Amino acid sequence: MSVDEPKGSTLPIAAEPEAAEAAVATSAEPGTTTVEEDLRRQVAEKTAEAAALYDRVLRERAELENFKKRMQRDKAEALRFACEPLMRELLPIIDNLERALEHGAQSGESLVEGVRLVHKGLLDALSRNGAQRIEALGQPFDPARHQAIATAATTECEPNVVVAQHHTGYLLHDRLLRPAMVTVSTRPVAAAVESVENSD
Secondary structure, three states: OOOOOOOOOOOOOOOOHHHHHHHHHHHHHHHHHHHHHHHHHHHHHHHHHHHHHHHHHHHHHHHHHHHHHHHHHHHHHHHHOOOHHHHHHHHHHHHHHHHHHHHHHHHOOOOHHHHHHHHHHHHHHHHHOOEEEEOOOOOEOOOOOEEEEEEEEOOOOOOOEEEEEEEOEEEEOOEEEEOEEEEEEEOOOHHHHHHHHHHO
């Protein structure tokens, strides 16, 4: 005896597999494309941002290295010339000793040798700390190292030659500590030369 199916009830009919996949793909395509585009755009933005940050880091690191080198250079320069104020104070003392030596040599006093030893000791101390005397007498006038305080007309040497040195100049390493104060030769005035020739 067969059991009759209840009236009005129907069993669900399974959809075809191909048709179901097509329906899912069709419903998902618009949303998927938008999400992929958004992701690609965000990746591109983040990539550009990362490249900009990396470039900035490189620039700042280069600037930091340059700053370190500049500070090291400035520190070395400051240490090299740290004794400059002391040497400036010692120079007038050396000038006075040199004057005493000249006076003592003329008068024949016995203290000349002692002053000469003190003078030599001071010069040696300056030399050990990087100071050098500028020997100007007989040299061409150099405005970077010499300070002309007078001129002398002469025919015994070329113009612009140092004929007298009043104060010795000094260098500290390669920096001018004090220029040499000098008298510089000039050409005699033509009228003076003629009068000299006529007197002969």
